[in-house]
Amino acid sequence: MSKNLTQQLTHKLGEAIVKGDYPIGTRMPSEAVLCEQFEVSRSATREAVKMLSAKGLISSRPKQGITVNPETLWNLYDSDVLVWILKSKPSLQLLKEFTEVRFAIEPMAAKLAAENATPQQIKDIEQALYRISEAEEGLEDQLDAHLNFLNMILVASGNRFFIQLTQFVDAALRVSIRYTNQVKGISNTDVTFHVKVFNAIKDGDANTAQALIYEVLSDAVVLIESRL
Amino acid sequence: MSKNLTQQLTHKLGEAIVKGDYPIGTRMPSEAVLCEQFEVSRSATREAVKMLSAKGLISSRPKQGITVNPETLWNLYDSDVLVWILKSKPSLQLLKEFTEVRFAIEPMAAKLAAENATPQQIKDIEQALYRISEAEEGLEDQLDAHLNFLNMILVASGNRFFIQLTQFVDAALRVSIRYTNQVKGISNTDVTFHVKVFNAIKDGDANTAQALIYEVLSDAVVLIESRL
DNA sequence: AATCACATATTTATATGATAAATGAAATGA
DNA sequence: TCATTTCATTTATCATATAAATATGTGATT
Incomplete structure (x- = not known):
């Protein structure tokens, strides 16, 4: 297990995304909702979102919210992403x-x-x-x-x-x-x-x-x- | 130019790292110092650090600070990283x-x-x-x-x-x-x-x-x- | 002298509240 | 009808406070 909250959340969300829990192209729950659901602060949530953005899984913009990117944008050569996929699907x-x-x-x-x-x-x-x-x-x-x-x-x-x-x-x-x-x-x-x-x-x-x-x-x- | 501060800082730091401004294995300036140098808040700094971590360029731990990862850990298949390298070096x-x-x-x-x-x-x-x-x-x-x-x-x-x-x-x-x-x-x-x-x-x-x-x-x- | 336990200081990690900026959508007016 | 403005929503940014992790130093014990 990863030690810190941000990384834990990153892994949880990463796996959930590749698993299809948040379908491609759709909005994910907003920052605030994610905080509630996973019981972590906004800092941790935002940092996790940024990590997933860096790996190409999502993008986030004001008003539009957090959206799941098409699969072609996912960094499959990132070990995390690949393992999430292999484990979840x-x-x-x-x-x-x-x-x-x-x-x-x-x-x-x-x-x-x-x-x-x-x-x-x-x-x-x-x-x-x-x-x-x-x-x-x-x-x-x-x-x-x-x-x-x-x-x-x-x-x-x-x-x-x-x-x-x-x-x-x-x-x-x-x-x-x-x-x-x-x-x-x-x-x-x-x-x-x-x-x-x-x-x-x-x-x-x-x-x-x-x-x-x-x-x-x-x-x-x-x-x-x-x-x- | 990327629009938001976090991404701008991510790109600046990313290029600086691959360029060798922060040598491999050494500590980067602490969070607080980076905030001063780039005149951004801690949130933005931390989020940039997280994005660079996600791309394998750095890792950060309490007390030890932010350290530049060995090149073997860099995600070369990440377009950002590759372009940074090609542009800077x-x-x-x-x-x-x-x-x-x-x-x-x-x-x-x-x-x-x-x-x-x-x-x-x-x-x-x-x-x-x-x-x-x-x-x-x-x-x-x-x-x-x-x-x-x-x-x-x-x-x-x-x-x-x-x-x-x-x-x-x-x-x-x-x-x-x-x-x-x-x-x-x-x-x-x-x-x-x-x-x-x-x-x-x-x-x-x-x-x-x-x-x-x-x-x-x-x-x-x-x-x-x-x-x- | 060596080793273990403990205190300490430093740095990131987390939480929270407040304000700003971006943006899609609705309301408005010509 | 179309352009403009207003408005509401969501992320972006800033600021501050507290917690947790950990390298280093300190001292007691053997």
């Missing part, structure tokens, strides 16, 4: 779209990592690889290790936009893993696969790195398609 | 990274558009194509037409994450176009190229659509690489 369709993004990004990131990774970053990936091999059988532990490996590759790409996605991918996968109750496409149980990826990056073999990541993601797509 | 390096993202996203979007576009969306793309052919010689007008064409493809992908990127790509390209003073890689002057893209999407020829977009982007990469 989990859908395989969204997971499919998310996987398409991973499909676009991750092979390219692996390619760039092979081209640009610093010696330290290579060591970090190797360390992540070690964590995978040492991971207990417990799902949590394995998931952590695999996400760490993936994140290290994104970081090693040296591209700030990809690096920024670490939180995004991390957050989304943690939620979606609960939903599908599957690790396939995220954590290939065969660690030799990750060794191959690591070697390709270490050797600067961009095309191989790209192809390998592409391959593991294909599993994820097949998995989701089969359930749609 | 324009760099070819960032443009290169941005282009790498386009490289990852746009061919995939074209592929998905070929697979999923609705009849109406195909019409929209055709309409965008018409605008390109009709565009005056003026750079502004051409740029608008080309960005519109691109946006229509992203929308037609049917993937919410790609659709969300329209604003992101739009904003970034408008700024970068001023910086490089080049349209290459954004608007291929030869309209027959766009006709090919359109036809591929209309005919559901996913691979061709993907390859064509890949091709036009290659120009952009070559252009930027040559100037780095």
Whole structure:
């Protein structure tokens, strides 16, 4: 739980909005009413409204009130927003779209990592690889290790936009893993696969790195398609 | 100019932060000092701080004050943040990274558009194509037409994450176009190229659509690489 | 000397009341 | 009919007071 009132309210309202409790295009309750309903001061309410505006979910203007923005304006790349959606309205369709993004990004990131990774970053990936091999059988532990490996590759790409996605991918996968109750496409149980990826990056073999990541993601797509 | 004080302050502080006026990891002036410096009330200041927090630029805690977050936490996919960076610290390096993202996203979007576009969306793309052919010689007008064409493809992908990127790509390209003073890689002057893209999407020829977009982007990469 | 508990000071967090500004809608007048 | 003005509603802004969180320092205890 977030500690302060503003953040609590931000999360509550954020989830409610993406859930559809306040339909798109309609007015939300006015400031005063929100204060009453959630029993917080105007300060807290206004600050929460501002945070949600900053994330693109709502806009507020005098007289017109607080209105829910069309979905195209929502900052889906904001981890909060994405998690709210995945939690409130989990859908395989969204997971499919998310996987398409991973499909676009991750092979390219692996390619760039092979081209640009610093010696330290290579060591970090190797360390992540070690964590995978040492991971207990417990799902949590394995998931952590695999996400760490993936994140290290994104970081090693040296591209700030990809690096920024670490939180995004991390957050989304943690939620979606609960939903599908599957690790396939995220954590290939065969660690030799990750060794191959690591070697390709270490050797600067961009095309191989790209192809390998592409391959593991294909599993994820097949998995989701089969359930749609 | 944004109309209200909170937003003005948000933009001022946001630009100042990405510019490096408040170095990463350091404390920003306290709430009270910011009020004095910018001559606004605490409400406005606090609301601006909340908006910047929501965008990942800063965090604030009692006693510790307001601190600038590491760059990895900044929401680069937030159009505001991206534009602030491009305006305050324009760099070819960032443009290169941005282009790498386009490289990852746009061919995939074209592929998905070929697979999923609705009849109406195909019409929209055709309409965008018409605008390109009709565009005056003026750079502004051409740029608008080309960005519109691109946006229509992203929308037609049917993937919410790609659709969300329209604003992101739009904003970034408008700024970068001023910086490089080049349209290459954004608007291929030869309209027959766009006709090919359109036809591929209309005919559901996913691979061709993907390859064509890949091709036009290659120009952009070559252009930027040559100037780095 | 080291460590733990506690007091203290600083900063943000929250609450509240008052006034200003923006804006959509209704009333007015030519 | 249309432009203008008035009015009511809602957010925006300001000001002030109090609470809560927390880093730092202090002193007692071992």
